[in-house]
Amino acid sequence: MTSSPPLPAVAEPVEEAELLSHEVVPLRHPWRWVATAVALVLLAQAVHALVTNSAFQWAAFGYWFFRPVVLDGLWLTLQLTGLAAVFGLLGGIVLALMRLSRNPVLRAVAWGYIWLFRSIPLIVLLLFLANVTALYSTLSLGIPFGPSFVEFSANDLLSFYFVAVLGLSLNEAAYAAEIVRSGIISVDQGQLEAAAALGLPKSRQYRRIILPQATRAIIPSYANQLIGLLKGTSVVYITSLLELFGVVQTQASVNSGQIIPLLVVGTIWYIILTSLLSVVQYYLERHFSRGALRTVPPTPFQRLRASLRTVGVAR
Amino acid sequence: MTAAVVVRGAVKSYGAHRVLDEVDFIARAGEVTAIVGPSGSGKSTLLRAINYLEPLDSGYVTVQGELIGVRLHRGRLHQLSERAILRQRSRIGFVFQNFNLFPHLSVLENVIEAPITKGVPKPQAVARAQELLVKVGLKDKAGAYPRQLSGGQQQRVAIARALALEPDLVLFDEPTSALDPELVGEVLTVLRDLAAAGTTMVVVTHEIGFARDVADHVVFLDAGRIVEQGPPRQVLLAPEHARTREFLGKLV
Numbered sequence: 001m002t003s004s005p006p007l008p009a010v011a012e013p014v015e016e017a018e019l020l021s022h023e024v025v026p027l028r029h030p031w032r033w034v035a036t037a038v039a040l041v042l043l044a045q046a047v048h049a050l051v052t053n054s055a056f057q058w059a060a061f062g063y064w065f066f067r068p069v070v071l072d073g074l075w076l077t078l079q080l081t082g083l084a085a086v087f088g089l090l091g092g093i094v095l096a097l098m099r100l101s102r103n104p105v106l107r108a109v110a111w112g113y114i115w116l117f118r119s120i121p122l123i124v125l126l127l128f129l130a131n132v133t134a135l136y137s138t139l140s141l142g143i144p145f146g147p148s149f150v151e152f153s154a155n156d157l158l159s160f161y162f163v164a165v166l167g168l169s170l171n172e173a174a175y176a177a178e179i180v181r182s183g184i185i186s187v188d189q190g191q192l193e194a195a196a197a198l199g200l201p202k203s204r205q206y207r208r209i210i211l212p213q214a215t216r217a218i219i220p221s222y223a224n225q226l227i228g229l230l231k232g233t234s235v236v237y238i239t240s241l242l243e244l245f246g247v248v249q250t251q252a253s254v255n256s257g258q259i260i261p262l263l264v265v266g267t268i269w270y271i272i273l274t275s276l277l278s279v280v281q282y283y284l285e286r287h288f289s290r291g292a293l294r295t296v297p298p299t300p301f302q303r304l305r306a307s308l309r310t311v312g313v314a315r
Numbered sequence: 316m317t318a319a320v321v322v323r324g325a326v327k328s329y330g331a332h333r334v335l336d337e338v339d340f341i342a343r344a345g346e347v348t349a350i351v352g353p354s355g356s357g358k359s360t361l362l363r364a365i366n367y368l369e370p371l372d373s374g375y376v377t378v379q380g381e382l383i384g385v386r387l388h389r390g391r392l393h394q395l396s397e398r399a400i401l402r403q404r405s406r407i408g409f410v411f412q413n414f415n416l417f418p419h420l421s422v423l424e425n426v427i428e429a430p431i432t433k434g435v436p437k438p439q440a441v442a443r444a445q446e447l448l449v450k451v452g453l454k455d456k457a458g459a460y461p462r463q464l465s466g467g468q469q470q471r472v473a474i475a476r477a478l479a480l481e482p483d484l485v486l487f488d489e490p491t492s493a494l495d496p497e498l499v500g501e502v503l504t505v506l507r508d509l510a511a512a513g514t515t516m517v518v519v520t521h522e523i524g525f526a527r528d529v530a531d532h533v534v535f536l537d538a539g540r541i542v543e544q545g546p547p548r549q550v551l552l553a554p555e556h557a558r559t560r561e562f563l564g565k566l567v
């Protein structure tokens with residue numbers, strides 16, 4: 001092992017010992033620093049313009065940001081988003097399983113539902129539901145086409161809150177169904193075969209083998225969908241429900257000259273909620289990448305700490 | 316020796332293409348039966364018919380004397396319920412060419428999944444799984460995820476998983492074909508150990524050396540028909556049919 005082959009000829013003969021003794025100088029990236037500097041200057045200018053432009057009325061912004069009326073609107077936005085997300089996802093899972101079932105009637109029904117509710121604009125659906133009294137004066141619970149046991153006047157039942165949750169959930173389920181289905185069909189066919197060969201019951205195959213793997217593919221698209229829903233709840237203001245956007249709108253109309261700070265208040269709240277969702281998405285994705293990657297990448301905090309450590313060492 | 320698997324008059328077509336053409340096949344209990352033949356000759360289809368992953372168009376399969384996937388009632392064969400079929404499959408181990416381990420479950424979770432589902436208490440299932448992992452030489456890998464293992468290690472986990480329910484019979488579909496050449500040996504060693512312990516096995520394989528040394532019975536399949544079968548010395552070393560000789564000649 002001691003008789004190493006001679007080094008390939010380089011321009012000048014080099015001592016092997018010399019090569020071995022040198023450290024490698026990392027490649028420098030001067031343009032990265034230039035780009036960073038330009039970006040920082042532009043950012044500083046933008047912040048400066050935002051802060052110093054009197055049209056934004058930052059004092060008024062501070063006044064409105066935690067106003068109870070705004071917080072009530074925010075709370076309603078959260079409720080509508082949460083309920084529609086839960087019902088929409090549950091409905092979506094059922095619809096996706098129906099579309100993938102071997103029963104042609106179930107497949108057709110699910111397909112028809114998705115087709116219909118993806119075709120109707122949400123705002124139109126909400127107006128339909130809010131005016132359902134005009135379409136059906138009573139709703140009854142009983143045997144289909146047979147005698148009914150309970151009757152509701154549509155007016156009592158369909159409060160605007162109920163209409164909003166129902167409309168958002170019906171709409172959400174149609175989109176969630178396709179997202180869930182795309183996740184399920186992305187799971188390798190071999191997984192189903194292996195589960196079947198082991199004799200796992202169908203329900204267990206789905207719960208334990210298919211859905212956990214599908215979830216990894218579902219999360220990014222569903223997070224997108226949820227962020228859309230969060231902002232989409234603002235259309236319920238047409239049913240005169242005062243969620244975040246509704247509050248901004250009505251307060252702006254009764255407090256003249258306050259529209260810009262109120263819009264900024266609304267925008268910042270939406271940004272905060274979206275950011276929270278993005279963080280949750282990040283950690284969920286990490287959780288469900290278990291086994292899919294050889295090593296799970298570090299979280300941003302771990303990466304930040306690591307890079308601070310390297311900078312410290314470099315100095 | 317009694318018959319562990321009996322296949323009679325098996326016919327399977329995809330469209331106009333007859334993939335299995337009146338196949339009669341027997342695998343004896345406690346023996347290793349090797350199925351060899353060119354690619355596309357219907358080896359996988361025959362193997363998958365045995366645990367009803369691939370239902371036959373006509374003909375039938377029995378394992379330990381029990382009809383698979385169907386039952387005889389008033390002179391006709393009726394398909395069994397999904398549950399009953401799944402229960403039958405849990406007595407038949409199956410090892411796939413490309414492992415098909417569950418990537419989101421650890422090695423141990425992969426092995427105990429089927430026993431737990433069947434109601435084996437967890438501590439017992441775990442103890443049994445650990446024994447099996449020792450047997451396939453992976454006792455240190457219980458906590459690893461499949462993608463962290465080499466192909467040979469993954470296939471050995473798949474074998475442990477197939478054995479976890481203590482099946483009457485284990486089917487192997489080209490268990491070493493997806494492996495790098497230097498990893499084939501470690502998987503074949505496990506198969507040899509199983510054979511020596513008297514496990515009933517049906518193995519589709521291109522490893523003629525393995526079939527010659529380990530199999531008790533070799534079946535040569537070509538274009539959906541069994542061309543010849545018998546002890547390995549006869550079929551592999553002194554084949555009667557030109558078709559068999561031609562196939563074996565290409566492998567060497």
Ligand SMILES: Nc1ncnc2c1ncn2[C@@H]1O[C@H](COP(=O)(O)OP(=O)(O)O)[C@@H](O)[C@H]1O
Pocket residue numbers: 329334352353354355356357358359360361
């Ligand atoms: N689902 C299928 N649809 C159509 N043809 C198939 C299907 N599965 C297998 N085949 C065909 O059946 C023949 C036998 O396949 P297979 O049993 O996998 O062969 P082997 O395992 O011997 O290579 C091949 O020609 C293959 O193309």
Ligand SMILES: [Mg+2]
Pocket residue numbers: 358359360488489
């Ligand atoms: Mg095959």
